[in-house]
Amino acid sequence: MSGTTAAGWLDGDVAFITGGGSGIGKAVAERYLAEGASVVIFGRDKDKLQAVVESTGQEERILGVAGDVRDPESLHDAIAQTVARFGKLDILVPNAGIWDYNRSVTRLDGADLGAAFDELFAINVKGYLLTVEAAWRELVKTRGNIVMTLSNASFYTAGGGAVYTASKFACRGLLNQLAYELAPKVRVNGVAVGAMNTDLRGPESIGLRDRSISGSFARSEITGNNPLIPLHDSSIEPKDFTGPYVLLASKTNSGNITGNIVQADGGIGVRGFGDRAAGGDHL
Template sequence: MGWLQGDVALITGGGSGLGRALVERFLEEGARVVVLEYSPDKASALEKDFGDDVATVVGDVRSIADNKKAVALAVEKFGKLDILVGNAGIMDLPAMLLDLPEDKLDAAFDEVMGVNVKGYILAAYAAAPELRKTKGSMVFTASSASFIPGGGGIFYTASKHAVVGLVRELAYQLAPEVRVNGVGPGPMRTDLRGSKALAPQDYVFSPQTQEVADMVFQAFPLKCDDPADYTGLFVALASRRNAATTTGEVINAADGLGIRGTTFLTGAHFKKGYVHT
């Protein structure tokens, strides 16, 4: 029997990368899953690949209506909601503040903060009433950039620091019925997209060559680069039995980066070898 046997989870941004890995792992642990996904093609692929145990809503995490639609689908199709995983996010290239054109500041801030922070707040707002009924939990995807500089640009790092505060405040407000925690992964081979305000082309923030992957991951003692490597912590925090006493915590799971004492991850390093598609 899996750690999430019989549970129903809503995962935002579950169509690719870490999000899809979470869908797969939650299914393995016995859960049924609803996914709020921006891409119609990715949503269709999920339903095709996983069948009746997965249902999808195509929508935008910045829309309260779309978040409420996803929650309603979970209740309608599976009878309840036990877990919210706020995972949808975007990168900012990464953006160095003084390199940014002045006319891009407002749009880039609104876009990155809208997806990475507002999206989590709206998901929590939509899901909380149902999670209170089931004494469920929320788990949010933070980042190594929630704890250190140099893991993203000015907007991304600010947004991921904000996630830490959001987790703590939600945990305070929703206790004792709902536990709220987060996981802060390090870099991985994922499908993290860039801000369209900063790059009109579709910008994939992930190592696209072995050379670049080796450069990035050699800085991390454990050298984990597969999104699936990070899914276990989400499962553990979502599990009532295994994390009943844990709320308001964000686990820094940055592949052992903290034991190095420093990081070489700067905007210049990230810009080399990442592609527009």
């Protein structure tokens, strides 16, 4: 598809995606480009962002901005760069996050649990809130919308340890409250993705910053958490979760939808959560 003649569900829109240097954020950026949007990807690793920008071959419609979602100043600066480069902001995707690698309350002492909580909540929850704070004024101008990445852990146990699960439930609370506060000018929705093959890292404070999902688990362990695999035409690659992000971001196709969450997890609510749901002994 050529850069300027693209026609799609997001034709002419401008999107800002945190954590767009890898995983689902990168896949959503690529999909939004294909749907006709211009995209800014924000993340803490400058090289990763630049590699994504170059890999698209569409530098005129994608910009990488390095920064940390815990830092309001860098978020405000990135939104200002977005508007300077592309003229406006229509779609915001709060997505940057880390995981706790299933550290249950019985596996960490109080000091480590507290440190993991502070770091993980600062990125996963405060980061989403600060991202919205930096962007809402521009979204009001365009009658834009927000599509948050949520998780199966926003609804169910066994998608992480207590810290991660609490953070993703908290994001659901943010989504509801922000949909209320920003209506009727800005819609706020979410996609609760299930297990994906990504670069998802853990808290630096407990030595897990360099672990990644794709490097730590066999593919079968990740697919095992998706009840639709292998009997349906589904997959654990991030690109296969991007459809709902397009739908919810589309002014034409979701103009009446706010405060809603699409659960793209293979049906955990009706089929259960693979082997882990059987429990195991955490004590």
